[in-house]
Amino acid sequence: MRKACCNKDGRSKGPWSKEEDQKLIDYIKLHGDGCWHSLPKAAGLDRCGKSCRLRWMNYLKPDIKRGNFAQDEEDLIIKLHALLGNRWSLIAGRLPGRTDNEVKNYWHSHIRKKLICMGIDPNNHKIYHHHHIHDVYSSKNLSNSLGNPNADDHVMHENTMTRNIKEDTSSTLDLNLNMP
DNA sequence: AAAAGTCTCAACCGCCATTCC
């Protein structure tokens, strides 16, 4: 995505090429991950350790699940966000195969807007304008704006989410969260 | 058909915590 720009230490930046990806994969297959600072040199990469770590953690790791989030994953993110706030790595830790970056992106691009559209404040998960919810659900615009042709599904989903949020206090144990 | 506006998401930045010497 982002093009390479000036860099203090002269290393490459910006999008990873297939060759760079392959070098990183090959190296980690042989030696395992960790020691990110010395990895680039050892792997023959003109990148900083941080960049290698990020690329591996978010894209190259073999168990990463890419693509659309399932409904239950989305519900879980909302539930966990209500409990934990913007602690994306902790939230991602409860979603097998998902990374903190992906969860964070999905939150900002999809879930946040959805909650706002439902009249739920995404920061504190409180319903801030109940009439708005009613208006939204009585309007055909909702299904268009959310990309779902069946508005009834959204009413049901909103009910599920509202219920989830209400259950938050009792759900901490169910989720078995290990708070640091 | 094309210009303008909006959205998505890969990647960077800066800060903080931990580890090392």
Add this chain to the structure above:
DNA sequence: TGGAATGGCGGTTGAGACTTT
């Protein structure tokens, strides 16, 4: 003990894709 190095995280950016006008 303390400063430097390193790892990890959340916030933010911006190119390119997509949609609307």
